Amino acid sequence: MTRLAGLDGAALDAVVIGGGMAGAGVARDLALRGASVALFEKGDFASGTTSKSSKLIHGGLRYLELFDWRLVRESLREKRTLERLAPHLVRPLPFLVPIYPGSKRGLITVRIGMWLYDLLTPGKVADRYRVMRPVEALSLEPAIRPEDLRGVGYYTDDLLLFPERLCLENVLSAIRHGARAHNYCEVEDIVRSGDGLEGVRVRDLLTGQVSTIRARVVINCAGPWVDRLRELAGLATERPRVVRTTKGIHCLLPRMTERAIYLSAHDDRMVFVIPWRDFSLVGTTDTDFEGDPDRLWATRDEVTYLLETVAQALPDRRVALDNVAYTYAGVRPLSFEEGRSASKVSREHKVVAEGPGGRFLSVTGTKLTCFRSLAEEIGDRVMQALGRRAPSRTARLSLDGTDEDVSVVEARAYMDVSEEMAASGLGREALQVLVDTYGQGYRRVLELAKKLPDGTEPLCPSNPEIVAQLHHAVSDELAVSLQDVLLRRTGIGQSHCQGLDCAESIGARMAELLGWSARRLDAELDAYRQHVARSLRFRER
DSSP states (O other), X not given: XXXXXXXXXXXXXXXXXXXXXXXXXXXXXXXXXXXXEEEEESSSTTTTGGGGSOSEEOOOGGGGTTTOHHHHHHHHHHHHHHHHHOTTTEEEEEEEEEEOTTOXXXXXXXXXXXXXXXXXXSSOOTTOSEEEOHHHHHHHOTTSOOXXXXXXXXXXXXXXXXXXXXXXXXXXXHHHTTOEEEESEEEEXXXXXXXXXXXXXXXXXXXXXXXXXXXXXXXXXXXXGHHXXXXXXXXXXXXXXXXXXXXXXXXXXXXXXXXXXXXXXXXXXXXXXXXXXXXXXXXXXXXXXXXXXXSOOOXXXXXXXXXXXXXXXXXXXXXXXXXXXXXXXXXXXEEOOTTOOGGGSOOOOEEEEESGGGOEEEEESOOGGGHHHHHHHHHHHHHHHHTOOOOOOTTTBOSSSSXXXXXXXXXXXXXXXXXXXXXXXXXXXXXXXXXXXXXXXXXXXXXXXXXXXXXXXXXETTEXXXXXXXXXXXXXXXXXXXXXXXXXXXXXXXXXXXXXXXXXXXXXXXXXXXXXXXXXXXXXXXXXXXXXXXXXXXXXX
């Protein structure tokens, strides 16, 4: 394997470190402007903070209380943009804010918040944000506790069905426009010369190959690892920290509502109950974390904290530790602000320019919703540093595998699949999964399915994904590990069975496609089982 062929000694306009949503968005923005760019991610794309989110594209109602008007306005604008760019992944989701006596936010506060949210939202729709009477709210969501309910705030944000796929769509679009993007490639050093930063030294973790790539600008989008990269670049002496890392966990309960519920915990943190797939996704915590971001899990106390908060408004017997299907935990790379509590630190991104000529750019405080506007800002800076002019195009070109101009083609999220049902023999559920996963690109998977003898067969007895999706992930989507396929190319690993019903059979198929040895296959299966075990570790006493 020579995945880095042609890169050793190459001179590029920019290198992006980190293949989460921020790094993927930056690589795409620069590639669309015609810059030569390479993206390196030490794990798989979206395997870090991006995959541990609350799966929301939202304006940030909570940020109004911090008077972060600019962030709310930017987030609401970007929300509308992403609804156009990736409608197969970004769907409108109503939110309810139940108000009880003693609530941190009373009826007047919530009413003002709804009014401000509506005021800041572009493209007004009548009666979108309001405060409802209890009887109206209970008719929408009978699961809410009716006793002492004073009223319910109502507003709309968006559900992000599959954050990992949105990140991958950015990576694949960047590649289509000339970028080089590599997962499992770790930047192990920042190359310096007498004139300053010269580039990066990268190790391919799959082959051991080491390459040195020169770059005029280096963009550090490493999330929780940003300060470690700054140390490699020799930039941490005067300013040791630009990132504050906080831990957030989520747990998956049986689905209890059809709308999201916004709650305040006793310590004033926000907790969401989000209808996602067959679950109610509950999160999140927000506590300082100084450990290894590669080794963390949800604890029993953290899960109990979330369940106790939910039980105050949803008196459902299923809100119990024994009913938690699994958990996940991640680390946020917030901007370092001395003396502020974790929940009070702004989620607005910052770009820290350091080194000679300010050509080492570190990104902090990234909010998933605003990854595109962040990428545009960095793209403007890089093009200015390069002395070239080229406008950003990311707000216009779709993120569904087609790179269509969405100003020309607007509505394409919900497609009639009747013809494909008849031609392929697939059921509506399987076809809907293809549409939800790939957008308009689902037709490429169907074409591949026709060429494979078992292309339309299910990959897992408990899920509708098909064999052609595995082949597509390996051949066209840079999947090289079992976790890549189960967790980030398909949703099998995030289902009730967590992929345990089919990990061995999918692993065997991947071994055949990629030429794995028996030892490699065993290692892949063991690593996946360890991942699942971490998601269930909260059950340990």
